Amino acid sequence: MTKEQYWRAQIRRILILLAVWAVVAFGMAIFGAPALNAFSFGGIPFGFWMAQQGSIFVFVALILIYAIASDRADRAAGLDETDATTSGASEAH
């Protein structure tokens, strides 16, 4: 794998996750809220539930997926860090 391929895959992953983020936060919880409120979710109008509960769960899940997928991609490309190859601020900086 070239490092350009690694970076392109990383960009693609970020864009997909951000698309989900935007659809959930803006599409469902704001612009779609009046329409989705017609449906009930456990006794709660669904648009309202997405805005005050569901969207937050989705945000947590998105970061979890990103962390897991990035770990895998790093290892597959041989770009994961060891103690010797972790960047740090020099003391004399």
Place this chain on the structure above:
Amino acid sequence: MGIQEWTWVTVGLTFAAYLYIGYRSRVGSTRGFYVAGQGVPAIANGAATAADWMSAASFISMAGIISFQGYDGSVYLMGWTGGYVLLALLLAPFLRKFGQYTVPDFVAARYDSTAARLVAAVAAIFVSFTYVAGQMGGVGVAFSRFLQVPFEAGVGIGMLIVAFFAVLGGMKGITYTQVAQYCVLIIAYTIPAVAIALSLFGNPVPQVAIGEALPLLDGLQADLGLDPYSSPFVNNDLLNVFCITLCLMVGTAGLPHVIVRFYTVKSVRAARWSAFWALLFIALLYTTAPAIAIFAKTAILQQYTSLGADGFLAQGWVQSWASTGLIDTAAIAASGTDVSAFLGAINRDIIVLATPEIAGLGAFIVALVAAGGLAAALSTASGLLLVISSSLAHDIYGKVINPEADDRKRLAVGRGMIFLAVILAGLLGIFPLGFVAEVVAFAFGLAAASFFPTIVLGIFWKRANRQGAIAGMAAGLAFTFVAIVLMRAHVVAPGVFGDAPLLDSFLGIKAQGIGVVGMILNFVLTVGVSLATPAPPERVQRLVEQIRYPRVMSDAELDGDLVAA
């Protein structure tokens, strides 16, 4: 024991723990002082970030605001959590790879410019100071309300505690104290919510119990002639709900005291995981807050419906809070059958503080909430003070005024600056300037219009150069600042600017969401001016290439195509 004795016990014990942890975490180098030696485990950094992030406003005020705004209060819930997705995906891992001390460090290196460092440092100081003054005020209020000491003494005690662990331990002391403060604040927030959910709805999970409570509340609101609690766009129109949410999200991702937390972890991998832990810990409180909001509104409207305004006033918990001025008893007595006037007489802050009493919980729980509110205020204040001190001591003194200073000298200056910042913040808490409360909400607009576009383009677009970044940051900041002043100056200084806003809205967008326009302006100008001027030097382009990959890459690897493995 009564509420006051229990409060002394909970506050005394938690403060003793903070002091002990602060003493154990003292440091001897600038790397320890600014970035905790870059050795903080991901989960600990997550808890510290959550405590750093959740301020007195999140803990005390947010549930109350949601309670009175219903759906439209969602802007805070989504805005202050959704920003972490941007932070985790677009900023945190790459800034950790860059691996220096401050946000202005990155701006200066990426755009190869001392002027950009100074602009960034001044913006960081400004944003953090407006924020911290509110925290110190919150500490004073919590002390004076729960412990009956004078307001000024409360601020003084808070200053002493923060000064102790911040001056001694810097970022390391602050980080481990914040971990303890997160535990205190989340316990203090969730226990009353669980107890209420269990006693009123027979379900111990507040996030589930709202399924029972909300239909009840929507019914009560309908009986009283109010819009349903779950109806969108009652207090704010669609455009402003969208703009405020986006502005708070982008602003969250651009706030220096949040970003800098991701410099303290061991590795790029740990930065991603600590963003996950941080949002998980934050989500515990942020999904509980709307439940508390619903429970409290339901309880208050039930009491009002069954007892009437006079009967409501006669209740024990209302009597005990009347003396604090948070319930305007005269206005309630005069409200008659006007439910809007009745609700308007109840201060938003009372929702979290008085909920345990509304639900008839014991004195110990009330005392726990007091300790939790103090933990929230102190942890946020300490993180902000570190940003102020690092901007002054590292970015301005260490990098511009005296670059020759050795590590010992820099550490001494850092400690001096943080001590100075604590004193200033305390004074701002005791003598609040009229504009502080106004400006805190707009710190997000300014962060959204300045740091976020500049850093994101710096990471993802090699062609972004110094001219573009400076033009973008300056225009974004100036536009947002001027627009907010035009819209809000009449509130800050009514005598000078008349009593009507000079500008009502910008294309229908009100002051709270205007940072979105500033952010777009910044993006457009940075791209446009960069393309019209020469590409950044080879050295800078190599830096951008380097931060994209988690492990340190050799020069040969950066020049070549293939990864070694």
